[in-house]
Amino acid sequence: MRPEVALPILIPLLSGAISLMFWRSHFMQRLVAVAGSGALLLTSLWLMASVNADGILVMHMGDWEAPFGITLVADLLGAIMVVLTGIIGFAVALYSLASVGRGHEAFGYFPLMHLLLAGVAGAFLTGDIFNLYVWFEVMLVASFALLILGSEKPQMEGAIKYVTLNLLSSVIFLTAVGLLYGLVGTLNMADIAQRLSQVEDNGMIDVLAVMFMVAFGIKAAAFPLFFWLPASYHTPPVAVSALFAGLLTKVGVYALFRVFTLIFNQSPDYTHEIMVWGAGLTMLSGVLGAAAQFEFRRILSFHIVSQIGYMILGLALFTPLAIIGGVFYIMHHIIVKTNLFLVSGIVKRLRGTYELKRLGGLYKSHPWLAILFLIPALSLAGMPPLSGFFAKFIVIRAGIEAEAYGVTFIALLVGLLTLYSMTKIWAEVFWKAPPEPRDDDKEIPAISHRELWQLYVPVVGLALCTLFIGLNGQPIYALAEASAEQLLDPARYIEAVLGQGGEVTP
Amino acid sequence: MEPLMAVVIGVIYSAAIYMMLRRSIVKLVIGLMLLSNGANLLIFTSAGLTRGAPPLIPEGLSAPLGDVADPLPQALVLTAIVIAFGVLSFAVVLIRRAYEIVRADDLDKMKDTDT
Numbered sequence: 001m002r003p004e005v006a007l008p009i010l011i012p013l014l015s016g017a018i019s020l021m022f023w024r025s026h027f028m029q030r031l032v033a034v035a036g037s038g039a040l041l042l043t044s045l046w047l048m049a050s051v052n053a054d055g056i057l058v059m060h061m062g063d064w065e066a067p068f069g070i071t072l073v074a075d076l077l078g079a080i081m082v083v084l085t086g087i088i089g090f091a092v093a094l095y096s097l098a099s100v101g102r103g104h105e106a107f108g109y110f111p112l113m114h115l116l117l118a119g120v121a122g123a124f125l126t127g128d129i130f131n132l133y134v135w136f137e138v139m140l141v142a143s144f145a146l147l148i149l150g151s152e153k154p155q156m157e158g159a160i161k162y163v164t165l166n167l168l169s170s171v172i173f174l175t176a177v178g179l180l181y182g183l184v185g186t187l188n189m190a191d192i193a194q195r196l197s198q199v200e201d202n203g204m205i206d207v208l209a210v211m212f213m214v215a216f217g218i219k220a221a222a223f224p225l226f227f228w229l230p231a232s233y234h235t236p237p238v239a240v241s242a243l244f245a246g247l248l249t250k251v252g253v254y255a256l257f258r259v260f261t262l263i264f265n266q267s268p269d270y271t272h273e274i275m276v277w278g279a280g281l282t283m284l285s286g287v288l289g290a291a292a293q294f295e296f297r298r299i300l301s302f303h304i305v306s307q308i309g310y311m312i313l314g315l316a317l318f319t320p321l322a323i324i325g326g327v328f329y330i331m332h333h334i335i336v337k338t339n340l341f342l343v344s345g346i347v348k349r350l351r352g353t354y355e356l357k358r359l360g361g362l363y364k365s366h367p368w369l370a371i372l373f374l375i376p377a378l379s380l381a382g383m384p385p386l387s388g389f390f391a392k393f394i395v396i397r398a399g400i401e402a403e404a405y406g407v408t409f410i411a412l413l414v415g416l417l418t419l420y421s422m423t424k425i426w427a428e429v430f431w432k433a434p435p436e437p438r439d440d441d442k443e444i445p446a447i448s449h450r451e452l453w454q455l456y457v458p459v460v461g462l463a464l465c466t467l468f469i470g471l472n473g474q475p476i477y478a479l480a481e482a483s484a485e486q487l488l489d490p491a492r493y494i495e496a497v498l499g500q501g502g503e504v505t506p
Numbered sequence: 507m508e509p510l511m512a513v514v515i516g517v518i519y520s521a522a523i524y525m526m527l528r529r530s531i532v533k534l535v536i537g538l539m540l541l542s543n544g545a546n547l548l549i550f551t552s553a554g555l556t557r558g559a560p561p562l563i564p565e566g567l568s569a570p571l572g573d574v575a576d577p578l579p580q581a582l583v584l585t586a587i588v589i590a591f592g593v594l595s596f597a598v599v600l601i602r603r604a605y606e607i608v609r610a611d612d613l614d615k616m617k618d619t620d621t
Contacts, residue, residue, distance in 0.1 A: 130582055137589045144596055148603070156604040157616040160531060163597055167538050168526070170593075174545045174586060181579065182552030231619045 004050055005059040005072045007043040008082045008121040011036060012089070016114030026105065030097055033110045037093040040117060041086035044079075051079040056486065056496035058127070066127070066497050067188035073127030073497055076483035077327060081124040081254055084334045087465065088246040089117045091458035095342055096239040098454035099349070104149045104237055112149075116142035116243065123251050127497055129177055130187045132255065136173070136219070140166055143248060146240045147232060158232030165228035169218035176211035183208070190497035193263045193490055202267070209264040209271045213278075216259065220252030222312055223281040226305045230289060233304070234297035234354070238345030241297060245304055246338035250330055253311045257326065260315060261487040268318050275316035280407040283309030283414040290421045296344045296354040296429070299421055300337070303380065306414055307333050313411065314395050317402045323484035325394035328477065332379070332387040332469055339376040339462040343369070346455050347429060352444040356425065361434035370430045372456070375463045377426065379470065381419035387469035390477070511551040518544035529613045531601045538597060542590035546583045553579035 015036025022028035051057055051074050059072040074082070093113065100109050119139030126132050148159045181187060183204060184195040199205060214225075221229040229249070233241055256275075264271055286306025293299045311333065314326020344354065346369060351359055363370040379386035382393075392415055399408035469476050486492060518540055525537030556575040563570050608616055 130585075134585065134589065137593065141593060141596065144593075144600070148600065151603055151607065153607050154619045156600070156607050158619045159600055160534075160604055160613070160616060161619075163600060164526070164534060164538065167593060167597070168541070171538075171541045171545050174542075175548055178545065178549030178552050178579075178582075181549065181582070182554070185553075185576075187578075187582075227620070235619060 002050065002057050002059055004043055004047045005057050005074050005125065008040060008047060008086070009072075009118055009125060011040050011043060012114045012118035012121060015039070016111045016118065019111040019114055020108075023108075026102065029105060029110045033093045033096065033113065034090075036114055037086070037089040037117065040121070041083075041090045044082040044086035044121075047074055048079045048083050050074075051076055056493060058496050066499075067186050067191035070131050071127040071188060071190075071497055072125045073190075073493070074125055075486050075493060075496075076479070077254070077257060077487060078124045080327065080331060080479065080483060081250070082121055084250075084331060085117060085120050085124065085247060087462075088243065088334060088338050089113075091338065091342070091462055092239055092243045092246075094461075095242070095345070095455060095458045098451045099239050099345055100237055107149055109146070109149060109237075109240075112142050112146050113243065116146065116247075120247050120251055124254060127189050128187050129180070129189055129192065133170070133173055133177060136170060136251070139248070139251065140170065143244060146243075147236050149236060149240065152235070155235040158235040161228045162232040165218055165225060169215045169225075172211055172218075173215035176208055176215060179204075179211070180208055188497065189258070189262055190494040194494055194498070196263060197266070205264065206267060206270060209260075209267075210274070212259050212264065213256070213271065213275065216252045216255045217278065218252070219249065220256060220308050220312070221249045221282075221305050222252075222278055222308055223285050223305075226282065226286070226308075229305060230298060230301040233301040234295065238297070238341060238348060242338045242341035242345070245300065245341050246334045249304055249308055250311075250334055253308060253315075253330060256312065257315055257323075257487065261323070262490045262493060265490065272316045272318045275312055276404060276407055279309045279313035279316050280410045281309075282306065282312065283410055287414045287417040287421070291417060294356045294428075296347065296356060296359075296425065297341065298354075299425060300340050300344060303418060303421065304337060306418065307337070307380070309414070310392065310395050310411065313399065313407060317398050317404060319398055319402050320481075320484055320488060321394065321401060322398035323487055324477070324480045325391065325398050327480040327483050327487075328394055329391040331476065331480070332391040332466075335462050335465045335469070336376040336379050336388065339459060339466065340373075340380065342455075342459050342462070343373045343376070346452075346459065349447060349455065350444070352442050356428035358435055358438070358441075359429045360432045361430075363430040368456075370426075372459050372463055373430065374426070375466055377422040379466050381422050382415045383419075385470045387466050387473075390470065390473045394477075507555050507557075508551060511547065511555070515544050515548050515551065518547065530611050531604065531613060531616075532611060534613070535594065535597050535601055539590075539594055542586070542594070546586050546590070549579050549586065550583050 015032050019029050019032045056075045061070045119135050122135035144163055148155050184192055218225045283306045286302050290299045290302035311326050311329045314322045348354055379388040382388040396408055396411050522537045522540035525533045553576050559574045561570055561574040561577045
């Protein structure tokens with residue numbers, strides 16, 4: 001019995017329930033938010049340590065042996081993702097204390113946040129494909145409600161696109177699960193992987209692979225169906241944006257990694273080739289979209305799209321080094337992207353707007369904030385010695401070794417254009433002189449020292465994580481390497497879930 | 507039975523996608539509802555339709571005799587129906603609120619956040 005496999009799902013569910021019980025108590029909800037996400041972070045570290053020590057951990061729910069019951073499986077990739085969920089959950093919970101207004105809290109911001117974290121952790125830990133669908137829906141419902149907290153006009157307009165595209169992708173996913181069940185008669189991912197090798201209908205397998213690719217591609221905001229993301233991510237309160245930016249699309253990327261290393265690894269010439277070009281176009285369209293924007297959070301939203309391309313490229317090249325690069329990129333990206341959104345929230349709090357044209361002079365008034373912006377921004381663009389440099393370096397090197405020169409060139413170009421976008425924000429927000437005040441400027445409430453510090457603490461923490469990954473690259477690389485080894489050897493996953501013999505007679 | 511179901515599922519999917527391509531947000535939600543119903547029927551059908559053979563184990567045995575219907579797809583469909591119901595009731599509330607705020611049942615009037 002390994003409780004740590006289930007705890008990262010149970011703790012947020014439980015804290016969500018407790019938080020609901022204290023619906024009217026402002027103080028208790030905040031206390032539960034910090035305590036619950038802190039406990040999630042601690043258990044995720046525990047899980048990481050156990051997985052590192054003992055290999056892939058499996059838990060059969062209700063003691064129904066696989067493949068009959070639902071299994072929870074924690075391999076290294078799953079554990080890494082759960083740790084990142086813990087870090088982001090804790091940072092955003094701290095940030096929310098000072099940034100989420102009482103009005104939003106009164107409509108259940110904190111219970112929804114816990115529910116979202118539970119859905120995300122569940123998706124990372126489940127070993128059952130239908131259960132993955134259920135966790136996706138848990139996560140989606142929580143995110144729908146968080147997205148429209150406050151019900152402003154842009155939020156409604158963004159939410160319609162977000163809801164429609166995500167529901168469409170869920171239905172495609174469900175359809176693919178139904179067809180897959182018809183083909184192999186099982187839902188356990190390890191069992192599916194084993195039985196699929198005995199299926200002779202290769203055409204059907206390719207159809208299913210592409211259906212999963214489309215479904216998860218929409219969730220990951222990959223080309224061509226990414227437009228729901230920049231249409232909606234800049235509309236909700238900034239803490240929600242940061243949480244979404246860090247975690248939601250990465251669940252789609254994780255699902256792609258899981259499904260295309262474990263289940264659909266038969267014809268990489270076909271499926272992974274599609275992904276290579278999908279990744280290239282995702283990078284390019286995201287970064288070009290960002291170049292045209294002059295709103296802080298919209299630029300960052302488009303950059304989520306472009307960075308997703310690098311992660312998918314790591315998977316698509318399908319060499320050991322490329323997978324390492326993909327996993328490393330996910331680790332780097334989740335932390336950096338959340339941090340950038342948190343910084344944009346501080347800027348908004350200080351100046352009352354996200355429009356670059358109406359910002360300026362922040363370097364003079366808040367030099368430390370400028371430094372805190374530069375760390376994740378330069379990391380995103382891939383400047384050494386920050387985390388993004390190593391992430392990009394590994395992916396690009398893998399691209400050259402795989403002789404995929406076209407897409408490697410795109411990756412390098414996109415890195416340069418990312419730097420352009422980040423320097424644009426730097427110059428407009430921090431460097432240039434503040435613009436003349438306009439008549440329609442809103443009065444900005446004065447910010448107390450205490451409130452400012454509450455906003456700074458999570459930003460500093462995440463910046464330290466970025467520096468840690470960058471300056472301490474070798475252990476992190478070794479971790480990514482070990483997880484890539486597990487991903488490229490599905491037999492180990494299958495053996496861990498189904499037991500020694502592997503073959504199960506129904 | 508299966509060919510008929512396949513045709514029905516195809517018709518539902520195509521009707522759903524046609525509805526989703528309209529500009530009206532009400533039709534959009536109707537399309538989403540049809541789509542999830544189509545997916546449920548598809549799970550039900552693709553797992554194989556066995557009629558008149560409930561998966562019951564006779565007394566004294568540990569496995570059912572002969573071919574029986576697979577109970578799992580029904581459990582899946584039930585779960586999917588519940589989830590779709592919850593999500594779609596949210597979507598209905600969302601379009602109502604959106605209509606109240608934007609005062610239009612037209613997706614082309616909701617392009618402020620697009621780029």
